[in-house]
Amino acid sequence: MTVTAVRPGALAVCEADLEVMTDLVGPVEPGDVVLVHAGVAIARIEA
Amino acid sequence: MRYVDEYRDAELGRALAAEILSTVEPGRQYKVMEVCGGHTHTIYKYGVDDLLPENVELVHGPGCPVCVIPMGRVDDAIAVARRPGVIFTCFGDMMRVPGGDGTLLDAKAQGADIRMVYSPLDALRIARENPEREVVFFAVGFETTAPSTALTLMRAKVEALRNFSVYCNHVTIVPPLRALLESPDLRLDGFIGPGHVCTVVGARPFAFIPADYGKPVVISGFEPLDLLQSVHMVLRQLASGRAEVENQYRRVVPDEGNEQALRVLEDVFELRPHFEWRGLGFISHSGLKLSERYADFDAELRFDVPGVRVADPKACQCGEVLKGVIKPWECKVFGTACTPERPIGTCMVSSEGACAAYYNYGRFARERAVV
Numbered sequence: 001m002t003v004t005a006v007r008p009g010a011l012a013v014c015e016a017d018l019e020v021m022t023d024l025v026g027p028v029e030p031g032d033v034v035l036v037h038a039g040v041a042i043a044r045i046e047a
Numbered sequence: 048m049r050y051v052d053e054y055r056d057a058e059l060g061r062a063l064a065a066e067i068l069s070t071v072e073p074g075r076q077y078k079v080m081e082v083c084g085g086h087t088h089t090i091y092k093y094g095v096d097d098l099l100p101e102n103v104e105l106v107h108g109p110g111c112p113v114c115v116i117p118m119g120r121v122d123d124a125i126a127v128a129r130r131p132g133v134i135f136t137c138f139g140d141m142m143r144v145p146g147g148d149g150t151l152l153d154a155k156a157q158g159a160d161i162r163m164v165y166s167p168l169d170a171l172r173i174a175r176e177n178p179e180r181e182v183v184f185f186a187v188g189f190e191t192t193a194p195s196t197a198l199t200l201m202r203a204k205v206e207a208l209r210n211f212s213v214y215c216n217h218v219t220i221v222p223p224l225r226a227l228l229e230s231p232d233l234r235l236d237g238f239i240g241p242g243h244v245c246t247v248v249g250a251r252p253f254a255f256i257p258a259d260y261g262k263p264v265v266i267s268g269f270e271p272l273d274l275l276q277s278v279h280m281v282l283r284q285l286a287s288g289r290a291e292v293e294n295q296y297r298r299v300v301p302d303e304g305n306e307q308a309l310r311v312l313e314d315v316f317e318l319r320p321h322f323e324w325r326g327l328g329f330i331s332h333s334g335l336k337l338s339e340r341y342a343d344f345d346a347e348l349r350f351d352v353p354g355v356r357v358a359d360p361k362a363c364q365c366g367e368v369l370k371g372v373i374k375p376w377e378c379k380v381f382g383t384a385c386t387p388e389r390p391i392g393t394c395m396v397s398s399e400g401a402c403a404a405y406y407n408y409g410r411f412a413r414e415r416a417v418v
Contacts, residue, residue, distance in 0.1 A: 018165065024307045024308045035246060037191045037195065038138075038167065038196075040194050042194060042246050043246045043300075043305065
């Protein structure tokens with residue numbers, strides 16, 4: 001999923017307005033692509 | 048779309064199918080288990096098996112998290128959900144999994160406050176918004192999903208949220224694979240390893256399969272060409288007499304996994320002595336419970352959970368499907384008494400379940416015609 005916005009507390013918003021936890025992949029920025037399972041990003045996908 | 052379109056290229060698929068054909072020995076039968084329900088879904092959605100030679104059979108493994116939940120755990124969930132003051136939250140698939148006493152959806156229709164959530168974080172939000180109610184999250188899934196529950200519990204602990212708890216049914220993938228390899232029912236030649244689980248745990252936990260059983264493992268991605276290439280890699284290992292863990296899904300899976308996720312899992316969970324799997328029975332050290340540090344959030348300690356054990360309906364053969372002993376269409380109730388609209392068994396509920404995949408992508412009609 002592509003990150004569209006970043007929120008405080010290791011949270012990000014991805015496409016379709018889904019809020020995901022980003023604790024496991026480190027800081028993200030809008031445009032980053034992450035693999036999301038059950039609301040947590042478990043891997044960063046190379047852009 | 049990058050990472051999708053190039054893995055669905057039909058020309059490349061046909062080329063890989065030709066390479067697979069040239070790799071197999073005529074007259075030898077090959078059985079390769081795809082461990083993950085996500086792989087099963089892709090295989091039947093895209094007809095990957097139609098591109099394989101007749102002597103290469105894909106066998107569906109126990110890696111569908113919804114499918115392996117025993118009926119008794121569903122009945123326990125319903126008992127908690129029916130308690131006054133409880134808001135019970137779960138993933139959508141779990142709403143339709145039959146227990147011995149109906150489904151969570153039935154219980155909701157009868158008045159229980161049961162809500163579908165996308166992630167445990169949603170359940171946490173419901174708990175914040177309803178401080179006078181007890182909010183319980185029905186946690187299911189393998190090592191892929193467990194980090195989400197763990198991170199949510201860490202947030203709940205930091206916030207000292209007292210009305211949130213987790214009914215933990217997380218399981219781990221290695222013990223059932225070992226149980227299958229020890230089973231006399233099944234002769235397997237190799238494994239397609241679960242790519243997303245490996246994103247968390249890495250490749251190392253699967254090294255016992257070549258080391259102890261002499262079978263190849265290829266960790267695979269989830270697009271059709273990923274699976275074709277992985278099958279080819281398994282067959283190439285067999286052809287050259289090798290048995291090792293190879294990683295086809297390098298674009299996502301590092302060999303060492305996600306170390307931060309592993310630390311989080313170790314902090315929040317501990318292994319149960321044993322856990323019941325649908326169709327596979329009790330398997331040692333295969334289930335997770337909340338660690339002592341998170342015991343205050345354990346719904347099994349907070350509520351009087353009955354601990355029900357329920358035998359599967361006699362007509363349902365989910366257990367044999369989960370062990371790869373029979374194909375879904377060989378089950379007596381497949382497509383007749385058991386359909387995605389009215390499932391009897393768990394394998395017909397989730398899109399990752401082998402029976403639902405067969406049924407939804409037209410395998411039912413084709414296989415029936417062959418019979």
